[in-house]
Amino acid sequence: MEPAIRLRGLHKRFGDTVAVADLDLDIAAGEFFSMLGPSGSGKTTVLRVIAGFEQPTAGTVELFGKDVTALAPFARPVNTVFQDYALFPHLSVIANVEYGLRVAGVGRRERRAQAEEALASVRLAGLEDRRPHELSGGQRQRVALARAVVLRPQALLLDEPLGALDLKLREQMQVELKELQRSLGITFIFVTHDQDEALTLSDRVAVFDAGRVVQLGTPREVYDHPRNPFIASFVGSSTLLEPAIAEAFGLPAVATAVRPERVTLDAPAGGVRGTIAEVIYTGPEHRIVVDLEGLGTRITALEPNMGAAHERRRGDAVTVAIDPAGAAALESEAPAA
Amino acid sequence: MTATRVSTYLAPRRRLRLAGLLTAPVLWLGLVYVVALAALLITAFWTVDAFTGQVRVEWTTENIVEVLTEALYRTVTLRTLGIAALVTVLDIIVAVPVAFFMAKIARPRMRHLLVIAMLAPLWASYLVKVYAWRALLSGNGLIEWAVAPFGGETPGYGIVGVVLTLSYLWLPYVVMPIYAGFDRVPDRLLEASADLGGRGWRTLTAVVLPMIRPAIIAGSIFAFSLSLGDYITTTIVGGSTQMLGTLVYDNVGSANNLPLAAAISLIPIGIILVYLAAVRRTGALRSL
Numbered sequence: 001m002e003p004a005i006r007l008r009g010l011h012k013r014f015g016d017t018v019a020v021a022d023l024d025l026d027i028a029a030g031e032f033f034s035m036l037g038p039s040g041s042g043k044t045t046v047l048r049v050i051a052g053f054e055q056p057t058a059g060t061v062e063l064f065g066k067d068v069t070a071l072a073p074f075a076r077p078v079n080t081v082f083q084d085y086a087l088f089p090h091l092s093v094i095a096n097v098e099y100g101l102r103v104a105g106v107g108r109r110e111r112r113a114q115a116e117e118a119l120a121s122v123r124l125a126g127l128e129d130r131r132p133h134e135l136s137g138g139q140r141q142r143v144a145l146a147r148a149v150v151l152r153p154q155a156l157l158l159d160e161p162l163g164a165l166d167l168k169l170r171e172q173m174q175v176e177l178k179e180l181q182r183s184l185g186i187t188f189i190f191v192t193h194d195q196d197e198a199l200t201l202s203d204r205v206a207v208f209d210a211g212r213v214v215q216l217g218t219p220r221e222v223y224d225h226p227r228n229p230f231i232a233s234f235v236g237s238s239t240l241l242e243p244a245i246a247e248a249f250g251l252p253a254v255a256t257a258v259r260p261e262r263v264t265l266d267a268p269a270g271g272v273r274g275t276i277a278e279v280i281y282t283g284p285e286h287r288i289v290v291d292l293e294g295l296g297t298r299i300t301a302l303e304p305n306m307g308a309a310h311e312r313r314r315g316d317a318v319t320v321a322i323d324p325a326g327a328a329a330l331e332s333e334a335p336a337a
Numbered sequence: 338m339t340a341t342r343v344s345t346y347l348a349p350r351r352r353l354r355l356a357g358l359l360t361a362p363v364l365w366l367g368l369v370y371v372v373a374l375a376a377l378l379i380t381a382f383w384t385v386d387a388f389t390g391q392v393r394v395e396w397t398t399e400n401i402v403e404v405l406t407e408a409l410y411r412t413v414t415l416r417t418l419g420i421a422a423l424v425t426v427l428d429i430i431v432a433v434p435v436a437f438f439m440a441k442i443a444r445p446r447m448r449h450l451l452v453i454a455m456l457a458p459l460w461a462s463y464l465v466k467v468y469a470w471r472a473l474l475s476g477n478g479l480i481e482w483a484v485a486p487f488g489g490e491t492p493g494y495g496i497v498g499v500v501l502t503l504s505y506l507w508l509p510y511v512v513m514p515i516y517a518g519f520d521r522v523p524d525r526l527l528e529a530s531a532d533l534g535g536r537g538w539r540t541l542t543a544v545v546l547p548m549i550r551p552a553i554i555a556g557s558i559f560a561f562s563l564s565l566g567d568y569i570t571t572t573i574v575g576g577s578t579q580m581l582g583t584l585v586y587d588n589v590g591s592a593n594n595l596p597l598a599a600a601i602s603l604i605p606i607g608i609i610l611v612y613l614a615a616v617r618r619t620g621a622l623r624s625l
């Protein structure tokens with residue numbers, strides 16, 4: 001099937017700064033696709049190029065088989081949810097949602113009905129006549145969503161839409177976003193620097209670093225098999241092991257990343273001996289840092305909180321083992337720059 | 338040490354601090370401004386001794402009645418209103434694109450240069466600028482030289498000259514609030530409008546103009562009220578054109594009739610009060 005969005009040789013420079021370097025990307029129709037990366041990694045620029053707010057320095061943007069590189073934003077079948085929502089302050093909630101329909105020449109009664117339906121779909125019915133400044137952050141977020149989806153875009157572009165919300169609201173909106181995407185059945189392209197959000201929501205994740213996609217895959221592929229040290233530490237947390245250390249654990253002698261939850265302490269089969277250097281209580285679990293004996297390095301393990309009676313103490317001697325299936329061999333060299 | 342002691346003494350005494358802060362400005366506003374206006378109002382009800390030319394404190398509504406009934410004052414009032422309105426409209430037409438360019442298109446360096454270019458003429462003397470326009474408009478001036486090859490000629494000294502000169506004089510006062518208004522419209526909103534299908538014209542009329550409307554009205558208050566009271570420009574480039582300002586000037590000076598001058602000057606005051614009351618509800622006064 002033809003991809004919803006196809007980027008070829010996309011390159012974007014701002015002055016001397018390369019924001020996006022020779023990017024090729026295919027995003028399937030109906031996919032929840034995340035672009036994950038630290039700030040300045042180029043993910044937002046890619047989104048803005050797809051929306052048409054930025055012209056690429058080189059390369060093409062195809063939407064549903066049509067080259068739209070030269071088209072203005074208003075001529076593209078995609079809509080955007082902005083990071084700061086960008087609601088029109090002089091218009092009421094309903095007028096904000098109706099804006100795109102009014103531009104498209106939809107009749108008064110019809111657009112009112114569609115806007116009300118869109119507001120109901122984001123659970124905002126009853127606030128039609130408020131002004132944006134009278135709404136909470138979460139409500140503004142929903143208005144921005146309704147304003148974009150009411151036009152039934154073929155793809156929805158979301159630029160860190162949950163960044164300004166507090167944790168509880170963010171988790172709730174994550175669920176709602178996922179449900180909305182499922183019910184609309186359209187492509188969502190989601191930009192975020194929050195790895196948790198990207199893993200939770202996405203069908204596929206592209207990890208950005210310095211203007212390039214350094215890894216592309218399902219959340220499980222990216223989390224379980226990070227390709228390089230940057231991904232291993234940016235997506236979740238990992239202990240990075242030198243080849244010699246990996247060998248000491250019975251793993252292949254290459255640079256390896258190990259997730260703390262795949263590290264076992266006091267395994268029956270034994271392992272590398274060490275001393276507990278730090279026990280960090282996080283509520284549901286303990287994060288335990290172990291000094292490895294004779295190897296001059298540390299490793300972090302995660303154990304569920306089984307109550308005070310089972311709590312480990314600093315200075316306790318332990319043996320450390322790594323589940324070989326949970327160790328990711330890393331590409332030693334950095335990706336070609 | 339003393340400064341600390343004063344601060345310690347004042348810190349809990351809120352009313353005293355407020356009094357210290359407000360006494361001088363309240364005196365200024367109260368005495369110099371309100372009293373002067375009140376004096377003007379009262380003078381309009383006095384009269385002039387036809388024989389000695391001295392102002393006589395003798396209560397009469399004669400001046401007010403004369404101003405309200407004489408055809409001359411009605412004509413001049415309408416002309417002044419027309420000129421002020423025309424100047425305001427011209428300034429807005431020029432200021433909106435200029436301010437838009439300054440706020441949204443120019444890079445920071447260019448923007449600073451333009452702000453300076455807009456404000457620099459305010460340092461120059463008003464008289465110098467008006468005389469410069471007198472030279473421009475004269476029969477062998479720059480305008481004549483520029484349009485003569487196309488069969489045109491300079492408008493010379495008259496209403497057109499007054500409108501052109503006043504528009505030039507008040508332009509910075511109109512550009513600056515509108516520039517600030519554009520500056521307050523986030524680029525994101527323009528992008529959002531485009532994203533939702535709005536082309537340039539739609540974005541301008543449905544998003545930008547409603548948002549900068551208070552700023553435009555704020556600018557219009559300056560251009561309108563400054564034009565309404567002007568008499569120097571009219572005298573220098575207006576030829577025989579009379580405006581309310583020149584009538585006031587003539588009555589204070591050559592006609593030596595201060596009470597009548599005061600009565601005439603109540604007209605622009607009345608007009609501007611009506612204008613301010615009309616725009617009060619648009620929020621424009623908050624963007625001044």
